Each structure stands twice: as structure tokens, then as C-alpha cells.
Amino acid sequence: MCQPRNVQGAAAKAGLEAMIRVVAREEARYGIRANAVAIGLTDTDMGRAAFAQWGPETSQRIIRAIPLRRIGTPDEVARVVCFLAGPDAAYITGKVLQVDGGQIIAG
Numbered sequence: 391m392c393q394p395r396n397v398q399g400a401a402a403k404a405g406l407e408a409m410i411r412v413v414a415r416e417e418a419r420y421g422i423r424a425n426a427v428a429i430g431l432t433d434t435d436m437g438r439a440a441f442a443q444w445g446p447e448t449s450q451r452i453i454r455a456i457p458l459r460r461i462g463t464p465d466e467v468a469r470v471v472c473f474l475a476g477p478d479a480a481y482i483t484g485k486v487l488q489v490d491g492g493q494i495i496a497g
Contacts (some may be wrong), residue, residue, distance in 0.1 A: 403428070407486050414484030423483040425474050430490025432462040457492030 406426065413424040431437055431452065441449040453459060470489045473479055488494045 410486060411484045418483055426486045427470055428486050428488050429467050430493040455496050457496055462491055
């Protein structure tokens, strides 16, 4: 998601996504897969600190803007990571999976 006044974050994310694709392309011949998980707002210490800083009104507005109308859980993120590391994802490489409740499409 491209947020105003966050050019450095957008550039960093774009660079990481490009790096994943390059590493996947270069290392596939050795059976090495490269993928990433891009998480949205998640119920972690960092997420709770953000809510505290934003206050209840802004926090609720942000949650309402997420298509699934809630924040994610660490377990939901962990299950995606386990999937990517496991045999069911053996033919997936060079991808960034968004685990964000649809935040990336809400723009």
C-alpha cells in the first residue's frame, strides 16, 4: 500500500519484493525457493502500541478500512509462513504473499 509521506517505506518494500524475485530466479536451479510474507496490521505489541498512539477513533477508522474489518493474529501469519516452508508450497517461488485482511487492495 502506498501511504502519503512514506516514500522511504514504499522504496524499501519495492526493493525487498524485487530482491525476492531475483533470489528466486538465481537460486531455483539449486532447489532453493525465495518467498516473503507481507503482513498488515496484526495484534502484536507493535500493533497495540500503534493503536494506543492513534487513539480509539483513528484506530476504529483504520479497522473499518480493512476489507475484512479486523486486524490479523500472529497465528494467522504463522500458518502462512508454515505453508510456504512446507511441502504444499514446493512449487511456489518468487512471490510475496499479502497477509493483511485485504489492506493492500483497500488503498
